Amino acid sequence: MAFISSGYNPEKPMEGRITDIGPKHYDQFYPEIIKKNKGKWSHHEILEPGILVHVAENGDEVFTVRCGGARLMSASHIQEICDIADKHCDGKLRFTTRNNIEFMTDSKDKMLALKADLAQRKFDGGSYKFPIGGTGAGITNIVHTQGWVHCHTPATDASGTVKATMDEVFSDFQDMRLPAKLRISMACCLNMCGAVHCSDIAILGYHRKPPILDHEYLDKVCEVPLAVAACPTAAIKPSKVELANGETVKSVAVKNERCMYCGNCYTMCPSMPLSDAEGDGIVLMAGGKVSNRISAPKFSKVVVAFLPNEMPRWPTMTHAIKKMIEEYAKGARKYERFGDWTDRIGWERFFDVCELDFTHHLIDDFRDAAYQSWRQTSQFKF
Amino acid sequence: MAKHNTPLLDELESGPWPSFVSDIKQEADVRAKNEKGIDFQIPSEACDDLLGLLELSYKDGTTHWKHGGIVGVFGYGGGIIGRYSDKPKEFPAVAAFHTIRVSQPGAKYYTTEFLRQLMDLWQLRGSGLTNMHGSTGDIVLLGTTTPQLEEIFYTLTHDMDQDLGGSGSNLRTPADCIGQSRCEYACYDTQEICYFLTMMYQDELHRPAFPYKFKFKFDGCPNCCVASIARSDLSFIGTWRDQIGIDQAEVAKYIDGTNPANAGAHKGRDWGAFDLDAEVLNLCPTECMKYEDGKLTINDKECTRCMHCINVMPKALKIGKQRGVSLLAGAKAPIVDGAQMGSLIVPFLEIDQTMNKQLADFESEEEWMEYLEEKYAGVVEVIESIWDYWMEEGKNRERLGELMIRQGLQKLLEKIGMEPQAVHVDHPRTNPYIFWKEDEVPGGWDRDINEYRKHHAR
Ligand code: HEM
Ligand code: HEM
Ligand code: HEM
Ligand code: HEM
Ligand code: SF4
Ligand code: SF4
Ligand code: SF4
Ligand code: SF4
Numbered sequence: 153m154a155f156i157s158s159g160y161n162p163e164k165p166m167e168g169r170i171t172d173i174g175p176k177h178y179d180q181f182y183p184e185i186i187k188k189n190k191g192k193w194s195h196h197e198i199l200e201p202g203i204l205v206h207v208a209e210n211g212d213e214v215f216t217v218r219c220g221g222a223r224l225m226s227a228s229h230i231q232e233i234c235d236i237a238d239k240h241c242d243g244k245l246r247f248t249t250r251n252n253i254e255f256m257t258d259s260k261d262k263m264l265a266l267k268a269d270l271a272q273r274k275f276d277g278g279s280y281k282f283p284i285g286g287t288g289a290g291i292t293n294i295v296h297t298q299g300w301v302h303c304h305t306p307a308t309d310a311s312g313t314v315k316a317t318m319d320e321v322f323s324d325f326q327d328m329r330l331p332a333k334l335r336i337s338m339a340c341c342l343n344m345c346g347a348v349h350c351s352d353i354a355i356l357g358y359h360r361k362p363p364i365l366d367h368e369y370l371d372k373v374c375e376v377p378l379a380v381a382a383c384p385t386a387a388i389k390p391s392k393v394e395l396a397n398g399e400t401v402k403s404v405a406v407k408n409e410r411c412m413y414c415g416n417c418y419t420m421c422p423s424m425p426l427s428d429a430e431g432d433g434i435v436l437m438a439g440g441k442v443s444n445r446i447s448a449p450k451f452s453k454v455v456v457a458f459l460p461n462e463m464p465r466w467p468t469m470t471h472a473i474k475k476m477i478e479e480y481a482k483g484a485r486k487y488e489r490f491g492d493w494t495d496r497i498g499w500e501r502f503f504d505v506c507e508l509d510f511t512h513h514l515i516d517d518f519r520d521a522a523y524q525s526w527r528q529t530s531q532f533k534f
Numbered sequence: 535m536a537k538h539n540t541p542l543l544d545e546l547e548s549g550p551w552p553s554f555v556s557d558i559k560q561e562a563d564v565r566a567k568n569e570k571g572i573d574f575q576i577p578s579e580a581c582d583d584l585l586g587l588l589e590l591s592y593k594d595g596t597t598h599w600k601h602g603g604i605v606g607v608f609g610y611g612g613g614i615i616g617r618y619s620d621k622p623k624e625f626p627a628v629a630a631f632h633t634i635r636v637s638q639p640g641a642k643y644y645t646t647e648f649l650r651q652l653m654d655l656w657q658l659r660g661s662g663l664t665n666m667h668g669s670t671g672d673i674v675l676l677g678t679t680t681p682q683l684e685e686i687f688y689t690l691t692h693d694m695d696q697d698l699g700g701s702g703s704n705l706r707t708p709a710d711c712i713g714q715s716r717c718e719y720a721c722y723d724t725q726e727i728c729y730f731l732t733m734m735y736q737d738e739l740h741r742p743a744f745p746y747k748f749k750f751k752f753d754g755c756p757n758c759c760v761a762s763i764a765r766s767d768l769s770f771i772g773t774w775r776d777q778i779g780i781d782q783a784e785v786a787k788y789i790d791g792t793n794p795a796n797a798g799a800h801k802g803r804d805w806g807a808f809d810l811d812a813e814v815l816n817l818c819p820t821e822c823m824k825y826e827d828g829k830l831t832i833n834d835k836e837c838t839r840c841m842h843c844i845n846v847m848p849k850a851l852k853i854g855k856q857r858g859v860s861l862l863a864g865a866k867a868p869i870v871d872g873a874q875m876g877s878l879i880v881p882f883l884e885i886d887q888t889m890n891k892q893l894a895d896f897e898s899e900e901e902w903m904e905y906l907e908e909k910y911a912g913v914v915e916v917i918e919s920i921w922d923y924w925m926e927e928g929k930n931r932e933r934l935g936e937l938m939i940r941q942g943l944q945k946l947l948e949k950i951g952m953e954p955q956a957v958h959v960d961h962p963r964t965n966p967y968i969f970w971k972e973d974e975v976p977g978g979w980d981r982d983i984n985e986y987r988k989h990h991a992r
Contacts, residue, residue, distance in 0.1 A: 153573055153574055153575065153578075154573060155575065155681075156573060156575060156658070156685075157685065158684075158685040158686070158688040158689045158692075159688055159689075159692060160684050160685055160687075160688035162684065165608045165684070166608075168692075169608075169609075169691075170691035170692060171609060171610070171691070171697075171736075171740065172697065172736035172737065172740060173691060173695060173696070173697045173736075174637060174697050174729075174732050174733045174736055174739075175637035175638060175639045175640070175696065175697065175707075175729070175732065176639050176648065176694075176695060176696055177639075177640075177729065177893060177899075178639050178640030178641065178643060178715075178725045178729060179892070179893055179894070180645065181639050181640075181643035181644050181645055181648070182643055182715060183643075186643075186715050186716055190714050190715050190723075191714040191720075191723065191890070193714070193716060193717065193718040194718055194849075195718055195797070195848040195849045196717075196718065196797050196848060197794060197797045197798045198797055198798040198799055198801065199798065200801070201801075201802070206716050206717075206718070214716065216716075220551065220552060221552055221666070222551075222552045222553065222554040222557060223665050223666055223667065224554040224557070224558070224663065224664075224665055224676070225554075225557060225663075225664050225665070225666045226557045226558060226560055226561035226564075226581075226662055226663055226664070227561060227564075227653040227656055227657045227662040227663070227664065228557075228560050228561050228564050228662070229557050229560065229561075230649055230653050230664065230666070231649075231650065231653055233646075233649070234646035234649050234650050234653075237646045238646050243645055243646040243647065244643065244644070244645055244646070245643075245644055245646070246641060246642050246643040246644065246712075247642040247644075247666055247667060248642070248712075249642075249671075249709070249711070249759060249760050249761070251666065251667065256716075275547070275552065275553055275556035275557065275560065276547075276556055276559070276560070277544075277547025277548065277553050277555065277556035277559075278547065278548055278549075278556075279547065279548070279549055279550055279551060279552050279553040279556060280550055280551070280552060281552055282552075283550060283551065283552065287799070288796070288797075288798065288799030288800065288801070288802070289796075289799045289800045289802065289803075290802065295669060296669075297669060298665075299597075300588055300591035300592070300597050300598070300599075301584070301588060301676075302599060302617060302631070302633065302676060302677075303597065303599060304597060304599045304600050304601045304602075304617070305597070306597050309588075309591065309592070311554045312543075312546055312592070315546050315549070315551055315553060315554060315555075316546070316549075318549075318551035319548075319549030319550060319551045322549070322550045322551055325551075327802040328798075328799055328800060328801050328802030328803070329802035329803040330802075330803075333799070342868065342869060343867070343869050344867040344868060344869065345669050345867075346669045347669065347761065347764060347765035347867045348867075349764065349867055349868055349873040350761065350764040350765075350873075350875075384869065384870035385870070414869065414870075418601065419601050420601075422600055422601060427596035427597055428595075428596065429594055429595030429596055430595075432595060432596065440764075442758045442761040442763055442764045443756070443757050443758050443841075444756035444757070444758060444763070444771075444839075444840050444841065445756070445757060445840050445841050445842050445845060446817055446819055446840055446842045447819065449758070449763050449764060449875055450875075451873050451875070461595050463542055463592040463593075463595065464542040464543065464545045464546050464592055465545060465546070486800065486805050486812075486813065487796075487813065487817060487842070487846075517872070518868075518871070518872060519871050519872060520871070520872065521872045
């Protein structure tokens with residue numbers, strides 16, 4: 153491999169340098185029918201799972217086919233998406249906030265041809281490349297983070313837990329039988345890059361062991377004050393440690409009972425790793441939402457404190473998720489979101505019907521929120 | 535032939551959902567065969583080694599990545615996440631595997647021309663793997679080496695007119711819902727304002743100067759499709775302050791079943807005949823709707839614009855015409871003290887519906903930007919006064935929401951020149967220990983004990 157220059161000259165980095173130009177202007181990327189009718193849409197209808205039609209005030213129609221996709225996508229896959237868009241959609245397409253791909257056409261016939269084309273494309277391993285669905289009162293794609301594919305603090309994998317879950321709930325991706333839409337999100341450590349804290353169901357990676365201290369190297373590779381400052385719960389303090397060889401070195405001590413296993417110290421200091429096969433696993437949360445529809449947005453609540461990592465398909469986790477979805481489908485009223493359903497039936501009933509254990513870990517929230525989570529009425533259900 | 539055995543990952547190839555494992559293998563294969571004759575600038579076995587490394591994580595249940603240290607492009611404080619593996623000998627092709635955040639276009643519309651160009655660049659100079667998209671919204675190019683960073687940046691900016699996104703303690707790449715481009719519920723042009731603010735604050739986006747990260751997100755209506763209320767320091771939610779439009783003939787068609795409820799979102803189950811009372815009137819959180827003598831009426835003064843009735847009957851009910859945004863501040867994920875939802879700070883900033891000139895109507899982008907500066911002057915004022923406040927008072931790594939808790943909502947409202955109103959609270963305080971300002975109390979706090987004693991014996 154020979155180094156190919158882009159034109160950049162490392163001797164003169166400022167020469168011809170272009171900065172601060174931002175993203176491309178959206179106008180260049182709109183399909184014609186979108187450009188023409190922007191701001192003039194009248195209404196829409198979901199014709200069948202994954203197929204939408206939006207009707208403009210002047211009667212123009214745009215048909216959208218929504219397909220799921222793993223957000224970890226190869227260039228080859230994206231090139232195939234481009235081939236499809238070139239063939240059916242005048243070279244335009246879009247992605248949704250939840251990592252779905254949307255192909256748009258301006259006629260029903262084109263949409264039908266597109267649909268047939270998408271439905272037959274599969275990976276060599278057998279999975280669909282472009283499953284159609286993710287609309288209405290069903291389950292759409294899971295938003296997620298990096299996991300073992302690319303991060304240094306995950307307590308589980310993201311892509312794998314998501315694939316395992318989507319396989320299990322796939323029929324609801326292609327159906328609209330639920331009382332309302334159900335959003336699942338995934339984040340691989342408590343930093344929650346994916347902001348999963350307002351999802352109907354959230355999968356969260358969680359560590360349970362404080363960092364291991366590599367005393368011999370710590371002061372050589374880390375700035376002790378920075379490591380100390382990194383800890384949000386002030387669990388870390390500087391200390392002197394005597395090594396096996398009798399040498400005394402500067403290092404840190406961690407007050408284990410204060411640690412909430414966030415990994416911020418490891419981010420700062422490579423001599424404080426914390427991942428651990430037995431310690432790490434999954435937390436499940438439920439009942440959050442972001443829409444203002446009917447009730448106010450709300451946070452998800454912890455419903456399972458810990459499940460071990462079961463590679464490659466996390467069966468205990470997917471089983472618990474599936475059970476929650478089934479009970480919700482059975483018990484909730486039309487338009488009722490997951491969290492509105494749990495509020496109505498009461499959490500004690502939720503744990504009952506979902507056959508989940510209420511353990512002591514689920515009581516006493518972190519800091520101020522704790523008091524607000526206690527029950528302050530004599531009303532409860534047996 | 536695959537370079538590494540990956541029995542655990544192979545199990546993730548079956549099942550209907552698109553398999554990321556199959557896709558990585560596909561790219562590994564493309565690189566191995568190299569039919570296009572690409573002179574790969576990072577090891578051609580990057581995808582194979584990523585699979586090998588990932589298989590190892592699946593086997594031993596832990597990550598094999600280390601924090602990345604300082605890598606980036608000259609002059610920018612963000613946009614690149616450094617990453618090294620802790621198994622460089624076994625998996626040399628991914629020993630260094632940095633990601634690049636590329637600023638995504640509005641509502642993530644693309645031309646295939648742009649995507650092909652980007653993918654050509656990425657197959658040449660990176661692993662060929664991406665995230666479409668990262669959680670903030672950026673295109674994430676997953677995995678390259680340090681020497682390629684400037685080269686990629688050069689090609690992006692010179693040949694593709696395309697910039698990096700944000701990371702670190704700066705403005706993160708703003709993101710928007712599909713909005714008016716294809717959604718009849720949108721109360722303002724989310725793409726326009728998102729683009730405008732992204733361009734206006736390029737410096738803040740690329741050069742960390744804030745106490746911590748800061749995010750804008752733009753939802754066209756209270757349905758909140760981009761979840762701005764939960765995950766942006768400043769959330770823009772479209773709304774209106776006049777009447778919901780009602781087309782009585784279309785209402786009748788919902789009642790008789792001609793129009794599908796909720797645009798057909800519930801077609802997967804037989805929920806019985808449409809029941810206006812049960813499905814709309816009784817679910818309206820403010821009970822402000824009535825249906826009498828074949829006529830639907832809404833007491834708009836009491837409506838809180840939750841969107842429910844409009845979602846259920848999109849053909850019959852339309853968002854109002856006097857439109858604008860509500861601004862909510864301080865949302866964040868739980869780290870550290872707990873999650874925060876956005877709190878209402880500006881109930882309604884009207885957006886002038888007559889100012890709808892587009893880029894094409896101007897000679898240059900600069901002129902259009904000036905026009906938008908006028909159109910969104912109110913928004914800019916709020917943003918900048920919030921930033922001034924946060925940069926002055928915020929501690930290092932303190933999100934705006936945490937500062938609001940520490941110093942109180944009143945302080946923020948005061949900084950943005952907003953009079954506190956009942957709509958700012960869910961309920962008034964329950965605890966009467968009010969800290970008065972001295973100048974609010976007639977006569978102030980300096981009193982004379984001798985004067986007091988004239989009237990009160992010791
Ligand atoms: C102290 C807390 C946090 C730490 C230490 C942290 C650390 C990281 C790291 C190391 C990455 C890079 C992952 C990679 O290798 O690609 C990352 C990505 C990211 N972070 Fe965080 N993070 C924190 C909190 C958050 C929060 C609260 C949010 C959002 C509200 C957030 C949003 C993101 C996003 C959107 C990404 C891109 C990830 C993706 O799309 O996969 N982070 N974060
Ligand atoms: C309190 C300590 C630290 C925390 C909590 C922390 C957290 C983070 C987070 C959240 C990210 C994710 C990237 C993003 O989305 O912004 C990140 C990236 C990064 N961190 Fe740190 N970090 C810390 C200290 C350091 C130190 C001391 C260094 C260097 C010596 C460093 C170098 C980097 C680099 C190079 C990146 C990726 C590039 C970038 O975001 O521009 N970090 N860190
Ligand atoms: C630090 C806060 C408080 C102080 C300093 C305080 C002080 C007092 C004092 C000095 C009296 C009158 C004693 C007397 O002359 O009979 C009193 C009466 C009373 N306080 Fe408080 N109090 C406080 C908070 C509260 C609160 C929070 C409540 C109820 C939630 C409360 C309920 C009462 C009641 C019911 C009486 C009796 C009134 C009556 O029978 O006329 N107090 N308090
Ligand atoms: C923060 C300081 C104080 C608080 C919060 C407080 C609060 C109270 C409360 C709640 C009552 C009962 C009212 C009732 O039930 O009627 C009370 C009664 C009383 N307090 Fe205090 N008090 C404080 C300081 C003092 C001090 C310093 C003294 C005297 C030196 C004092 C003397 C009394 C007396 C004499 C009563 C009436 C007792 C009775 O009638 O049974 N208090 N106080
Ligand atoms: S959630 Fe945690 S482990 Fe996952 S990408 Fe973000 S920081 Fe890394
Ligand atoms: S893991 Fe987090 S809480 Fe625990 S010591 Fe490290 S920084 Fe502190
Ligand atoms: S937030 Fe509202 S305007 Fe934006 S896409 Fe969703 S429903 Fe439409
Ligand atoms: S928008 Fe919500 S509050 Fe307003 S009338 Fe409709 S259902 Fe009622």
